[in-house]
Amino acid sequence: MHRYKFVLYRPIQLLPVLFGISVVTFVLVRLIPGDPARVLLGARATPTAIANIRRQYGLDEPMWLQYFYFVKNLLSGEMGKSILYKIDVLKLIITRIEPTLVLVLASVTLSVLIAVPMAALAARNHGRFADHAVRVISTAGIGFPP
The missing domain is CATH 1.10.287 (Helix Hairpins)
Known part of the structure; x- marks a missing residue:
């Protein structure tokens, strides 16, 4: 019976690991130096265009909400x-x-x-x-x- 418990519990143990990987990935992407909106628009970006890009990609939202959208999009295959x-x-x-x-x-x-x-x-x-x-x-x- 011990072997069957192991087979049943192993996928459950995977959930915290996947959560940890998603948090680390999200945080590392956010730690990249520079503003993602400026990178997308280039050096001649206007403040209005930067604000529009931040709003479009949700970069103006709180960090926890950005993480929620990150996980939601990842689970749906939208990267x-x-x-x-x-x-x-x-x-x-x-x-x-x-x-x-x-x-x-x-x-x-x-x-x-x-x-x-x-x-x-x-x-x-x-x-x-x-x-x-x-x-x-x-x-x-x-x-x-x-």
């Missing part, structure tokens, strides 16, 4: 438009998922193809030169930058 690419962020993410998954799959496959034979070599030669060499190579590999 806004990319400032750089001028398209919906969700569409941009979808176009980038396939190449990302290909890279992840290739890197995991390469890692397994290298790690399993080295681990087998180290296990067969426990305490000998091959074991120490594999340990040194793997430790050095962890130390290299990605």
Whole structure:
């Protein structure tokens, strides 16, 4: 019965983690230096245009209300438009998922193809030169930058 409790409670434990991630993401985006309205409008923005952009995007609302709208839009899949690419962020993410998954799959496959034979070599030669060499190579590999 203990295993089934774990399977049932694990998704419930995910909720506070997701809440924490959303709060940290929201706060980090708000800590970016500069005014988002000025970034959207450029250097020659008028005070009226800045006020209109703040009102349009809800930047003039209290922070807790901005967070509420952030979570509401995130749950509905509305992530806004990319400032750089001028398209919906969700569409941009979808176009980038396939190449990302290909890279992840290739890197995991390469890692397994290298790690399993080295681990087998180290296990067969426990305490000998091959074991120490594999340990040194793997430790050095962890130390290299990605």
